[in-house]
Each structure stands twice: as C-alpha cells, then as structure tokens.
Amino acid sequence: MDYIDSTSFFEINPHFKVTRKIVFGETILIYDNILTEKSFNNLDKISDNFPKTLFLPNYYNQNGKTYIDARTTLEFKNNYLMMNFLLNQIFQHFNGLNVSWFEYLVINFSKSIEPKKNMIGNIPHYDQEDFASVLFFDDIEGNGTGFYKTKTGMHLILNKTDEDISFCNKFLDYGYDYYFTQKDFETFYDEMEFIQAKKNRLLIYRGRMLHGAVHNENMFKNNFRKSMITFHSVMRN
Numbered sequence: 001m002d003y004i005d006s007t008s009f010f011e012i013n014p015h016f017k018v019t020r021k022i023v024f025g026e027t028i029l030i031y032d033n034i035l036t037e038k039s040f041n042n043l044d045k046i047s048d049n050f051p052k053t054l055f056l057p058n059y060y061n062q063n064g065k066t067y068i069d070a071r072t073t074l075e076f077k078n079n080y081l082m083m084n085f086l087l088n089q090i091f092q093h094f095n096g097l098n099v100s101w102f103e104y105l106v107i108n109f110s111k112s113i114e115p116k117k118n119m120i121g122n123i124p125h126y127d128q129e130d131f132a133s134v135l136f137f138d139d140i141e142g143n144g145t146g147f148y149k150t151k152t153g154m155h156l157i158l159n160k161t162d163e164d165i166s167f168c169n170k171f172l173d174y175g176y177d178y179y180f181t182q183k184d185f186e187t188f189y190d191e192m193e194f195i196q197a198k199k200n201r202l203l204i205y206r207g208r209m210l211h212g213a214v215h216n217e218n219m220f221k222n223n224f225r226k227s228m229i230t231f232h233s234v235m236r237n
C-alpha cells in the first residue's frame with residue numbers, strides 16, 4: 001500500500017524559480033517547481049485516486065458546433081487553508097498585494113470525447129476575479145494557457161463596455177462554446193501568447209485578461225488534462 005503523506009501538503013520548495021513574462025503589457029508570473037517534490041507528488045496522487053466513474057460527458061452545442069468532453073472538478077472544502085497561506089505569501093512578496101482567500105481546493109480534469117479539427121483549445125474568456133492561479137500537472141508538449149488580443153486591440157476585459165468593444169456585441173453567444181479553432185482565432189484575434197504547461201508550474205495572471213486552456217485535437221483523448229485553479233480579488237482597506 002502506497003500511503004499518502006499528509007504532513008507535507010503544500011510545502012513550498014525554497015528553491016523554486018520565478019520568471020516574469022510580459023504579455024500585452026501585463027506581468028504574468030511563472031513559478032517553476034513551486035511545491036516540494038513530495039508535496040507535488042502527494043497532490044498528484046490524491047487527486048488521481050478519485051474514481052473516474054464520476055466523470056460524465058458534457059455537451060456544448062452553441063452555434064451548431066458540438067464539442068463533447070468529460071470533466072469534473074474535485075472540490076475539497078476543508079483542505080484549502082495551506083494553499084492559501086502559500087499563495088498569499090507569493091502575492092505579498094511578488095505583487096505587493098493582499099488577496100482574498102479562495103474557498104476551495106479545486107482540481108479540474110477534462111478529456112476530449114469528440115475533439116475538433118484545428119482546435120486551439122478552450123475559448124478565450126476572462127475570469128471574474130482580479131487574479132487567477134493555475135498549477136499544472138503534466139509536461140505534454142503544446143498543452144498550456146493562451147493569452148489573446150482581439151482584432152479590436154483588447155486583451156483585458158474590465159467591464160461591459162470593454163466586452164462590447166472587443167467583440168462588437170456578437171461575442172457573447174459565441175462565447176458559450178467550449179472550444180475554438182484556428183479559423184475562429186483568425187476571425188476575432190490578432191495575437192496569442194502561449195505559456196507551456198509543466199509539472200509543478202504555477203502561473204499567476206490577471207483574471208481579466210482574455211485567456212483559455214490550450215490543447216489541440218490530438219491531446220487528452222485517452223488521458224485527462226489536470227490543473228488546479230484559484231481565484232483572488234485584491235483586498236483594499
């Protein structure tokens with residue numbers, strides 16, 4: 001029996017490497033080997049141990065285009081404290097900010113059931129909070145997160161007007177599709193910056209930047225894409 005060692009959950013690796021990448025004028029922080037190996041392996045193992053029978057197909061069929069994937073989110077309601085301590089230290093040190101705690105430990109798994117040709121990945125969208133973090137669990141070439149700039153010059157959606165300017169009032173219907181293709185990219189966007197997924201790599205970025213998961217039609221057919229996410233707002237007093 002391979003036991004999970006719960007004493008070292010979310011142990012920060014004192015030797016992690018931080019890189020700042022400027023994308024459309026915004027700073028994205030990339031932390032490599034953020035958790036100790038033991039801590040990362042525990043998290044990897046404990047999340048993999050959940051039965052995959054819980055995964056049910058989701059059907060996305062906006063605009064007549066059907067995409068099917070299987071996904072679930074594991075939410076550990078009572079085990080999020082250490083991760084928040086860790087993230088708060090990182091935010092204070094590297095961004096000089098106090099941020100709100102995220103109330104769950106959320107690990108997303110997704111697998112393509114009907115992959116689409118020339119698919120780039122998840123449709124560009126923005127998150128509701130000021131900051132988002134994503135921790136990657138695999139090294140698959142070409143898997144990661146994309147950041148986008150629209151043909152109207154927008155990369156940050158702060159309010160309804162920004163949304164209207166970006167997509168000329170047409171994007172919302174379109175936006176409920178899960179996936180988007182090379183052709184969609186050419187229709188709506190000018191630029192994309194890609195950040196490769198890596199085991200034990202954490203990204204912190206402004207949640208209002210247009211972004212999406214990147215994985216083409218050849219990936220995640222037989223295995224799951226796995227990532228841990230958190231969302232934070234800046235605490236103002």
Ligand SMILES: [Fe+2]
Binds near residue numbers: 127
């Ligand atoms: Fe997102």
